[in-house]
Amino acid sequence: MTAPLPLVEDPRADVPWRVPGLLGPFAAAGVLTSADVHVARRVTGLCGEQDESVQLAAALAVRALRAGSVCVVLAEAATLVVEPAQDDDADPSSPAPTPVHLPWPEAAAWVAAVRASPAVADGADGPADRPLRWCDGRLYLDRYWRDEVEVRTQVAQRLVPVPVDPDRLDAAVDRLFPRAEDDRQQAAVRAAATSRLTVLTGGPGTGKTTTVARLVAALQDVAGPGLRVALAAPTGKAAARLQESVNAELRALAHDEDRERAGELHAGTVHRLLGWAGSTTRFAHGPGRRLPHDVVVVDECSMMSLSLMARLMSAVRPDARLVLVGDAHQLASVEAGAVLGDLVAGLDQGVVELTREHRFGADLAALARAIRTGDDDLTIALLRAGGRHVQWVPTTGPVPTATDVASLEADVRSTGRALVEAARAGDAARALSALDEHRLLLAHRRGPAGVAHWAAVTQDWVAQESGGRSSAPFPVGRPLIVTRNDRATGLYNGDTGVVVATPDGVTCAFGAPDAVVTVPTHRLPATQSVYAMTVHRGQGSQFTRVTALLPPAGSPLLTRELLYTAVTRARELIRVVGSEAAVRAAVRRPVQRASGLARPGGLSG
Numbered sequence: 035m036t037a038p039l040p041l042v043e044d045p046r047a048d049v050p051w052r053v054p055g056l057l058g059p060f061a062a063a064g065v066l067t068s069a070d071v072h073v074a075r076r077v078t079g080l081c082g083e084q085d086e087s088v089q090l091a092a093a094l095a096v097r098a099l100r101a102g103s104v105c106v107v108l109a110e111a112a113t114l115v116v117e118p119a120q121d122d123d124a125d126p127s128s129p130a131p132t133p134v135h136l137p138w139p140e141a142a143a144w145v146a147a148v149r150a151s152p153a154v155a156d157g158a159d160g161p162a163d164r165p166l167r168w169c170d171g172r173l174y175l176d177r178y179w180r181d182e183v184e185v186r187t188q189v190a191q192r193l194v195p196v197p198v199d200p201d202r203l204d205a206a207v208d209r210l211f212p213r214a215e216d217d218r219q220q221a222a223v224r225a226a227a228t229s230r231l232t233v234l235t236g237g238p239g240t241g242k243t244t245t246v247a248r249l250v251a252a253l254q255d256v257a258g259p260g261l262r263v264a265l266a267a268p269t270g271k272a273a274a275r276l277q278e279s280v281n282a283e284l285r286a287l288a289h290d291e292d293r294e295r296a297g298e299l300h301a302g303t304v305h306r307l308l309g310w311a312g313s314t315t316r317f318a319h320g321p322g323r324r325l326p327h328d329v330v331v332v333d334e335c336s337m338m339s340l341s342l343m344a345r346l347m348s349a350v351r352p353d354a355r356l357v358l359v360g361d362a363h364q365l366a367s368v369e370a371g372a373v374l375g376d377l378v379a380g381l382d383q384g385v386v387e388l389t390r391e392h393r394f395g396a397d398l399a400a401l402a403r404a405i406r407t408g409d410d411d412l413t414i415a416l417l418r419a420g421g422r423h424v425q426w427v428p429t430t431g432p433v434p435t436a437t438d439v440a441s442l443e444a445d446v447r448s449t450g451r452a453l454v455e456a457a458r459a460g461d462a463a464r465a466l467s468a469l470d471e472h473r474l475l476l477a478h479r480r481g482p483a484g485v486a487h488w489a490a491v492t493q494d495w496v497a498q499e500s501g502g503r504s505s506a507p508f509p510v511g512r513p514l515i516v517t518r519n520d521r522a523t524g525l526y527n528g529d530t531g532v533v534v535a536t537p538d539g540v541t542c543a544f545g546a547p548d549a550v551v552t553v554p555t556h557r558l559p560a561t562q563s564v565y566a567m568t569v570h571r572g573q574g575s576q577f578t579r580v581t582a583l584l585p586p587a588g589s590p591l592l593t594r595e596l597l598y599t600a601v602t603r604a605r606e607l608i609r610v611v612g613s614e615a616a617v618r619a620a621v622r623r624p625v626q627r628a629s630g631l632a633r634p635g636g637l638s639g
């Protein structure tokens with residue numbers, strides 16, 4: 035009897051087993067996944083569209099969403115390179131992506147077929163009931179086009195002058211920002227007072243949060259008192275940080291009346307503010323039931339997707355003031371869209387950029403600036419020069435050696451030991467401080483330069499420091515990250531905490547060292563250990579010291595925004611472990627997300 039042949043599986047599960055016809059070579063080349071093909075066939079099929087070139091265009095629109103773009107620019111489709119945008123399984127040691135030669139349809143005939151398709155609404159005035167939309171050379175899934183229209187309309191409606199007493203405003207600005215050199219912060223207060231939309235952008239430590247607090251105080255004076263103010267951020271962690279810093283700043287205001295008028299503010303997630311009803315698109319608040327607030331301030335807006343921004347804008351009362359705050363150079367949202375970046379780049383009014391770094395060490399700030407401006411020579415020079423705040427371990431092989439990671443290891447061991455000791459002593463505040471002392475950030479989740487591998491390595495180092503691994507479900511000293519929002523405990527996806535000993539057993543401490551929240555282990559929502567995290571996960575948080583361990587230069591995840599976001603997570607020290615080629619590849623590679631808002635004039639019509 036012959037043994038059955040072993041089943042041979044395609045190692046890339048996202049490549050369809052067999053895609054016939056025109057889409058076949060695109061699937062085989064890895065440009066399209068089975069999900070892209072499936073969704074495209076379904077949406078076109080429902081409308082009776084059999085033309086394969088239209089199916090291809092639809093599949094590319096679906097693919098674009100995976101890569102963070104809102105639409106596909108069909109004329110540029112043939113310049114596609116094979117690079118799975120968020121693909122963790124991509125082998126980072128593989129060579130850089132290369133253009134692929136594929137059977138692209140002839141351009142003019144392709145566009146004509148798409149525009150004439152019963153699945154496609156042609157232009158802004160096209161039918162409202164089709165799954166796809168063609169507009170200005172871009173093909174969208176219709177839902178995303180509607181979100182863009184919503185944002186564009188809201189922006190136009192909100193950027194109209196709001197009358198306020200000019201003398202009163204002058205007096206408030208002079209009181210709150212008396213120094214002439216704080217002219218940008220003054221401008222932000224003026225913008226927020228005189229417009230219903232203000233975009234406040236700037237790198238870390240440029241005074242955004244300080245400005246938010248003082249502009250709230252100014253608004254309570256010139257448009258209040260008694261304005262209802264909502265503060266929000268895309269993640270619970272970012273919201274907690276915002277609340278803490280804004281209230282600290284409000285308490286420190288020099289004038290009693292400003293302090294009294296502003297009061298104490300609460301911040302929550304954007305989802306919570308909008309009354310999230312358990313699905314990503316259904317919210318209690320919207321155009322039919324607006325938020326009651328007079329002022330809505332949202333921080334960390336770089337993390338907001340197009341869809342969430344559209345929902346937010348349509349839920350804020352037309353006569354309320356909306357202030358969007360964030361660093362437009364950071365990684366954009368995991369979902370499609372880079373609205374903050376589009377607004378900062380495209381608006382000729384309503385945007386205030388803060389540029390003076392107040393907190394950052396000078397060499398850290400210079401490094402962040404070099405990366406942000408795409409200057410790879412300067413980035414390398416600054417890394418090489420090093421300093422009190424910058425360390426570089428240039429690696430040469432595809433995988434870092436023990437020597438390459440020696441300084442990382444020393445940091446992980448010392449902070450790990452401090453964390454475990456504090457947790458064993460039941461000192462939650464000290465354990466939480468130790469938790470934010472150092473963080474290892476990576477681009478990938480899996481693979482040799484991924485979180486899974488490095489979390490295991492660092493966990494071993496910590497275990498060696500603290501008397502071995504424990505098999506307990508919640509070992510004392512284990513750092514945890516929450517992976518799901520949980521109303522019952524008030525914990526949010528991304529919150530980090532630590533397991534601490536108490537006289538009654540173990541519990542988990544979350545929050546800031548001066549505002550500890552304890553949650554018994556049996557009430558915890560889903561959590562994971564957090565010995566290392568992706569840069570995406572680290573967004574919205576800062577740590578005293580950060581090690582960014584870069585994948586090899588060929589990794590598709592290595593981008594300017596990724597490196598900038600990693601570097602700007604550090605308060606005191608950024609250590610980069612990676613090759614010169616990887617650093618240069620990152621700096622030279624800004625993420626390009628296609629959207630109709632980003633095109634010239636895309637925000638005005």
Ligand SMILES: Nc1ncnc2c1ncn2[C@@H]1O[C@H](COP(=O)(O)OP(=O)(O)OP(=O)(O)O)[C@@H](O)[C@H]1O
Binds near residue numbers: 216236237242279
């Ligand atoms: N005009 C100013 N003059 C002097 N110091 C300032 C000024 N504005 C802000 N600061 C100080 O600079 C530091 C950073 O300010 P802030 O936290 O507001 O920046 P940020 O842009 O919100 O930073 P991040 O994005 O990291 O949260 C704070 O210590 C703050 O007190």
